[in-house]
Amino acid sequence: MTDLAGCCGELVSELTAAWAIAKKDMLIYYIKPNIIVSGMLFPLFMFLAFAVGRPAESSVMIPGLIAITILFSASSIEPVSIPIERRMKTFDRLLSAPISLHAVVLGESLSGFIYSLGIAVVPLVVGLILFPTPITNIAPLIVGIILTSFCFATMGTLFAAYPTESPGDIMSMLNLVRLPLIFISGVFIPLSQIPDAVRFVTYLSPLTYGNDLIHAAFSAETHFHPVVDIAMICVFILIFQFAANRLYKKFNE
């Protein structure tokens, strides 16, 4: 009983500290110009560049826009904030605090997650106002936005483990992954139309499952069952979380 109480106490302490990190990031980084550019404007222009003029239905276009927005916004905070904090030596504060690295990774990811939740509302509202895009099932939309946001926020934290003081270094690496993800995840090309020979690559992308899950809110036709999408996104979250934990430990040696 005492052990259980102790464990619960530890967990609460870890979550409280993670939330403190997230609040700190929100206060400092949400209005930084490079965050606004990479987290808000970049996904919008990416989408316009690929979607405008294409004869796509809004029930395909809007889920894609939401998925891309989440991908870019959720993974934009940490690749900027962590290198800056390394340069300012404030990151040492987090590393030397009485919390685990998991709490640090979680706290950093939370700020990207919350940022992304706010930003993801924009294409959703645009879709609902400007296009006749009825939501047929609200549950996968909510779960999809939440899980996909958290997944890509954790991915941003993972990339930010690379020991550099320059946000540009991490953004370059991140874009090498993010941009191809758009093309292999069924955002612009439905998964059913992707050639069998390369289809296995789509299964390695968390965006595939996020996009598919969000798509389920607008159309009954999805590639995977929503439960599979949810399970796969959760697997990616765990992989990113543990990989990030390991890399931060390794690079701080």
Next chain:
Amino acid sequence: MYAIEALSLSKRFGDIQALTHVDFSVNVGETFGFLGPNGAGKTTTIRILTGISAPTEGTARIFGNDIVQETIAARRQMGIVHETSNIYTDLTAWQNLMFTAEMYHVGRTEREKRGSELLDLFGLTERKDDKTNGFSKGMKRRLTLAMGLINDPRLLFLDEPTSGLDVQSNLIIRDVIRDLNEKDVTVFLTTHNIEEANLACDRVAIINHGRIAAIDSPERLKKTIQSVQSVEAAFDLPAPPEPEDLEQIPGVTEVIKQGDKFRLITEDPSAVIEGVMAFAAQRKGRVISVNTLGPSLEDVFIRLTGLDIRTKGVKTVD
């Protein structure tokens, strides 16, 4: 129980052996100085003691908690003031303090009370709600120290606390260190200011090339090199003397000009005093002041670390 026990700490980075079997212990309530030239292993030692980095061999205990196995329990007892004033410049002084308190699991009522007290103590209350990017270097340093104390630690790591600060900040920080000592808080002080360590520390360790070269009280360390003594003299002469002239006095091994005075290094101060008087008389002038000085902690440091900033005179040991 010790506040800190370093047990045969070794750390290797690739081919570089940064620390080699570093052993020392720090008593509860002690102010312990950790001195060494750049690259000697001070930062590596602190990173291991604070659980940021793991040792390749050996371990360390903080109040009995193994820093590798029980990192969080060990860290809960410490406050850390890093070498750089690593505050969040986009946050206010108050937000910085409250954030640190939350990271150290200090409850709301307690952190608000303690935060106000610390701002008062460090003379920052009036700037409480100002973003810290407008703070002077001294104010940032004081806030960094306040953040290190927000969890009321039993052990405080102070890395170069007064380096390059204004007089006011220096005095405040030195007073605080003295108060901590009286409250039985253990202080682990890293500094390049050897005189500061001499005045503040109960004991000092000197680290060089990743090994502990000596650990003892400042006075005992000075006694180990009694041969390094000196005579400090100021002259009133028709023409100001050159150090080379004074080096001709029998028994003088080296002359260092310090403002309007000269420090003559010797193993025989009484003979040199006679020589100084004779020198002044010969130049048809007089000696304004003359003092004999024992070896300083800096002399000990130079000898033990093998630094040779005087080019000759004090013999160095590798």
